[in-house]
Amino acid sequence: MAKKLIYALGVLTLLIGLWGFYDRLVFGEQHVNYGSAVVWGLWVAMYFFFGGVAVGSFLVASLDYLFEIKAFEGYGKPALWTSLVTLAAAMASIGFDLGHMERIWKAFVQFNPHSGIIEDVWGYTIFGVLALIALILALRGQKGTTLKIVMVLGFIAALYVAGAPGKLLGNNATRPYWHMALLPLQFLFMALTSGAAMMLLVQAFLSPKEPAPLATLVLRVALIVLLILSAYSTWAFFSQSLYGNIPSLIASVKQLTSGQYAGLFWGLEIGLGTLLPLVLLFVPDLTKNKLAGGLIGLCVLVGNAVARYLIVVPGLNVSVLKNIETAHIGRGLTLSYSPSTIEWAVVSGLVGIILLALALGTDYLPLYKKEA
């Protein structure tokens, strides 16, 4: 029943997405709402989010194949598949965001080694290749030294790319909101959190097997710890600028605490994505319920996605030069941003692809077959 729901949801969201894909590929970026002031929007936020889920899922797989924790036996293949599927969605999301996605090959051939984007591109590529090799080896049942080496390398790559988006943004001294040493660490915590949450979701809605009680317990405890760490890093991240109290430096943070994004921040990121899951994770009866675990995972993922959006957009919608936003009028020159329907449609399509790929993988790949 749960899987049918995933299939139905996947088809529906993909159908909406097809309209978005068509519009983006035919009309270019004419129907997006990001512009020359707020240069990155929903697609970049989703790139960070899906990329984080991919990394987090890989790290869950490493509990099985690298650290060989008995409780996580059997989690490796579904986690690797989830990692690859979400990584593909992340790459598609950032691809749609590029003005010339057909030129991405230049990032491998004619690259600037000083660019943070290049570190992301190369990091994710190496990570993706290693995750793919690991999955192929695991599907073939080759749980030997080769898989272990691949997992070690993949683990290092995963840890690196988990924080890389934070480094990419944090390097930008023009944007005080991002220019914090803590940002890469915050991205790492968020990636780990989303990986654990995604696994709860997968085992609740897709796994044909009953989840191992010990693994579920570990995942939930890990989620409690990671949620607290994520919330702590958010507080630390904000407090640095808030205590400084220099108006230009706190303009972005104030949008979240008491400005236009207060509803999203307090309601979805903190309320739905952090506090509610934390409370529910402490209820003993719920920890035994697979579906409840899945819904807790879903709440965490929604909060996590919102958190990425609230890092990307408020960093950009503040003026870099006094009165520049009123100096000219035209397409994309405003500081206000909310995603267009095409942007939402593309994200819907990517979610649809993830849901369908996960469901199809469960049905047609030996993800849950016990290894010899």
Added chain:
Amino acid sequence: MSQETTGLLEKYASEVFAGLVAPALEGMEISAAPADDLLAKEDVLVRMERELKRALEKPASERRWVMVIDLRKCIGCHACTVACVAENKLPPGVVYRPVLEEEFGTYPNVTMKFLPRPCMHCENSPCTEVCPVNATYHNEEGIVVVDYEQCIGCRACIAACPYGARTFDFGETYTEQLPVIFDGVLIGSKTAAAYEHASQEYGQAWKREGRHESPVGNVRKCHFCLHRIKDGILPACVTTCIGRATFFGDANDPDSLVSELISKPNVIRLKEELGTEPRVYYIV
């Protein structure tokens, strides 16, 4: 109003004006303006054109193009903004040289400050560092340029620019989705599109023929009108400035006007504390 009435009004208005002004001018010697003196005073544009040609005789790496903007003279007419749009055939949403306005004081003590903001062409430019594919860089003269065929459109350089000097080309045109009524005739968007001329930036014709061809999908910015400079013509914003508030030239030439201007103590650069070393100076 009939022609007869207009003529009558002009006649009497002139007589009334003459009657009012004549007593005030009584005893004053009125003569024509000394034409020789006016002509003897060379327009700064002529001097800058001459200096530009002199600079072009040097190897490119020995030139240091700078722009100087006299904020005391700027009246906020936006002629430079418009000239830049016309020169580079900039589409909607792409602006290289806006004029920032700020109002000071309260009535009746109110004044306006205008700040034209081209690209600063920083010597330590944050925008070039972040480009993943080296599509934006300093050319041999030190001007920050964009290679449209290399740019992947990631917009990281826009996010990194401390001066907001870059904009993205989303592929819009001024004639899109028209039916256009031109001179009373419905001519349609296709005919109107013929009025969208190719930009000549970087010495190449960039026609807007598709939704995916460069410079659509690229980041665009002021390039000091490089295509004009190479032909010995000053940037469009300089020649259009009605107050002669914008100056351009080679700062490596000690005899140039810009060298004279930037050696004064009342010269500033925007966000100088960042250490980006802008090549645009403001006289305040």
